[in-house]
Amino acid sequence: MIQAFLERVRSGFSNLPSGVLVPGAIALTCVSITGTLASLRSLGVLERLELTTYDQMMRSRPDRAMSDRLLIVGISEKDIQSQKRFPLSDQTIATALRQLQVHRPRVIGLDLYRDFPYEPGHTELVKQLQQPNVIAITKLADSEDIGVPPPASVPPERVGFNDILTDPDGVVRRSLLYAEADYDHAFAMRVTLAYLKKDGIRPITSKEGHLQLGKSVIPPLEQTDGQYQKLDAAGYQTLLDYQSRQQIAPQVSLTQVLQGKVNPTLIRDRIVLIGTTARSNKDVFVTPYSASDRNTSSTPGVVVHGQAVLALLDSALTGKSVFWFWDEWQELIWLGFWSLLGGTLAWFVRNPFMFGLTGTVTILTLLGIGYGVFLKQGWIPVAVPTLGFGATAVLVVIYRAQQAHRQQQMTMKLLGQNTSPEIATALWQSRDRLLRSGKLPGQKLIATMLLTDIKNFSTISEQMLPENLLEWLNEYLSVITHEVRSRQGIINKFTGDGMLAVFGVPVNRTTPVEISHDAQQAVACAMAMGDRLRELNQNWQLRGLPTIEMRVGIFTGPVVVGSLGGKDRLEYGVIGDSVNIAARLESYEKVRQSDLCRVLIAKETLIHLQDKFVVEAWGPLELKGKRQKVEVYRVLHWAEGSSDELPGPGTSPDDLKNVTKAV
Numbered sequence: 001m002i003q004a005f006l007e008r009v010r011s012g013f014s015n016l017p018s019g020v021l022v023p024g025a026i027a028l029t030c031v032s033i034t035g036t037l038a039s040l041r042s043l044g045v046l047e048r049l050e051l052t053t054y055d056q057m058m059r060s061r062p063d064r065a066m067s068d069r070l071l072i073v074g075i076s077e078k079d080i081q082s083q084k085r086f087p088l089s090d091q092t093i094a095t096a097l098r099q100l101q102v103h104r105p106r107v108i109g110l111d112l113y114r115d116f117p118y119e120p121g122h123t124e125l126v127k128q129l130q131q132p133n134v135i136a137i138t139k140l141a142d143s144e145d146i147g148v149p150p151p152a153s154v155p156p157e158r159v160g161f162n163d164i165l166t167d168p169d170g171v172v173r174r175s176l177l178y179a180e181a182d183y184d185h186a187f188a189m190r191v192t193l194a195y196l197k198k199d200g201i202r203p204i205t206s207k208e209g210h211l212q213l214g215k216s217v218i219p220p221l222e223q224t225d226g227q228y229q230k231l232d233a234a235g236y237q238t239l240l241d242y243q244s245r246q247q248i249a250p251q252v253s254l255t256q257v258l259q260g261k262v263n264p265t266l267i268r269d270r271i272v273l274i275g276t277t278a279r280s281n282k283d284v285f286v287t288p289y290s291a292s293d294r295n296t297s298s299t300p301g302v303v304v305h306g307q308a309v310l311a312l313l314d315s316a317l318t319g320k321s322v323f324w325f326w327d328e329w330q331e332l333i334w335l336g337f338w339s340l341l342g343g344t345l346a347w348f349v350r351n352p353f354m355f356g357l358t359g360t361v362t363i364l365t366l367l368g369i370g371y372g373v374f375l376k377q378g379w380i381p382v383a384v385p386t387l388g389f390g391a392t393a394v395l396v397v398i399y400r401a402q403q404a405h406r407q408q409q410m411t412m413k414l415l416g417q418n419t420s421p422e423i424a425t426a427l428w429q430s431r432d433r434l435l436r437s438g439k440l441p442g443q444k445l446i447a448t449m450l451l452t453d454i455k456n457f458s459t460i461s462e463q464m465l466p467e468n469l470l471e472w473l474n475e476y477l478s479v480i481t482h483e484v485r486s487r488q489g490i491i492n493k494f495t496g497d498g499m500l501a502v503f504g505v506p507v508n509r510t511t512p513v514e515i516s517h518d519a520q521q522a523v524a525c526a527m528a529m530g531d532r533l534r535e536l537n538q539n540w541q542l543r544g545l546p547t548i549e550m551r552v553g554i555f556t557g558p559v560v561v562g563s564l565g566g567k568d569r570l571e572y573g574v575i576g577d578s579v580n581i582a583a584r585l586e587s588y589e590k591v592r593q594s595d596l597c598r599v600l601i602a603k604e605t606l607i608h609l610q611d612k613f614v615v616e617a618w619g620p621l622e623l624k625g626k627r628q629k630v631e632v633y634r635v636l637h638w639a640e641g642s643s644d645e646l647p648g649p650g651t652s653p654d655d656l657k658n659v660t661k662a663v
Helices: 002-012 021-042 047-060 077-083 090-101 122-129 187-197 254-258 301-318 328-348 352-375 383-416 421-429 431-437 457-462 466-485 512-543 577-587
Strands: 070-075 107-111 134-138 159-161 174-178 211-213 216-218 236-239 251-253 271-276 443-454 490-495 498-503 550-565 570-575 597-602 613-621 630-638
Touching: 021 328, 021 383, 047 352, 047 383, 070 077, 070 254, 070 301, 077 254, 090 107, 090 122, 090 254, 090 271, 107 187, 107 301, 122 134, 134 187, 159 187, 174 187, 174 301, 187 271, 187 301, 211 301, 216 301, 251 254, 271 301, 328 352, 328 383, 352 383, 443 457, 443 466, 443 512, 443 577, 466 490, 466 498, 466 512, 490 570, 498 512, 512 550, 512 597, 512 630, 550 577, 577 597, 577 630
Parallel strands: 070 251, 070 271, 107 134, 107 271, 134 159, 550 597
Antiparallel strands: 174 236, 211 216, 443 498, 443 550, 490 498, 550 570, 597 630, 613 630
């Protein structure tokens, strides 16, 4: 029976992932997930997820030291209150510029619009703006904004636009260096070039056709660079390489400058950026550092320009590379690799705890690689591969569970008509070993055997037609089989009119309580068989069918269970001397039967009954084939006060004693 099951499994599951089909099933899932995610990514659906991961890595990056090339003069709320006006007068701005120039800064960047005179002091401001190291700003015009012109007294080569690019989620991650406009240089770019002029560094075109500043080539962002998919890449853009979440450079107030209270060393030969830091002016922006709390955290525009200036100076003076990215085909391979790894782990790591642990370690490894590359100025996909890993793993787990369910259904269907559900379950739980070696290994355990036989069955069979005999016998076997299964026993085999039932397999009983429970269930089953047989005889007598008596032998002891037979035929076998003793008890002195269902047990079973049954001692008897005598008892009926509903195996007995009641 088991051999036939193996053949059916091997042929019936040929379309399921096994052997060489396993890599194919994983690969198919991997390709599907990779293709789906790649398509969604190309449509920009997953862009926000990667940008959020980018922000987190930027926030986690170590802060760089405060720059000694830059000073920020912030116009705070307190400065505005002290001047009692905003915009500030030209006289105030002119005074600030004059005070700064005394200490010979290399460049002064004025991040304030001065398109109209704000008297008093306009003439003085014009004079200060004509200084060759002063950079003024303008605002580019577009379809929704007419822009803001620069001060008329400043030549175009000292004017830069101060427009700041934001992504669709409002976060500043990019810097616009050049634009296709009358004033084509960004404010940060003008300030940087003015500073580098003293070092003899001028912008040139690299052999690739990109901007080169000093030791670094700065390629422009393309539409799909990094994890962007639908980037508006107009002009010449680059990722803004933020220096720090903290103060990027010394910062002083406008009032300190006006009062001459600034340390000259903070000004001399430095870039000085002047701009508003007052929140009321609304010149504030969300950056990767503040994206986690956009309601309260934002960065003044002058500081954002300072970040851009320092990033450009780092590239030009130290050779530090700007952010680099993979080509799309490289990112696709990267995504496919992690998806494949997720599917492979889900298939081969079957233990839930180990799978959770392995999966967690793998994802942390992926995140660690992405973060390590980020520290080296590389931006590679992290969030989407993590999603691919998880999605493939989940699908493979679901697929594997579905296949396991189908296999289990097939197993139960193949075995359900030939053996008990318990044996079918045992075979299913050991399916991997069974399919690999073709058999179940032997297992030693303690169980209670119950054998039955019909008295004078040969005589009865001679008096009935075969087809009537089979129907009559099946009616009998169906009734006693129900009693066995209702008490957690299993039917191991039918031997014509006889039957071998076992209580305590295929799950090993490890405690005295469980072993006692099995023995009690077996005896209770035999008592119930007698009651059912009495009902059957009454029914058969009315129908003109033969009435019968039966014998039952019960013994509790060690047995070995497992595959029994050869390659052409296997069955779930229960072997051992315990089976033989139960058989000898059943067949002992067949003529010595005083009731409808004679039940004989040995002392090895009696000690587990715990006074629940009344028994009659037959004494030490010599059973056929046994050298040593066996103490035999006949079970008469339930003890007074006992119930035919036995407690479960988890019920703790008192002491397991030899509590025999002899009648």
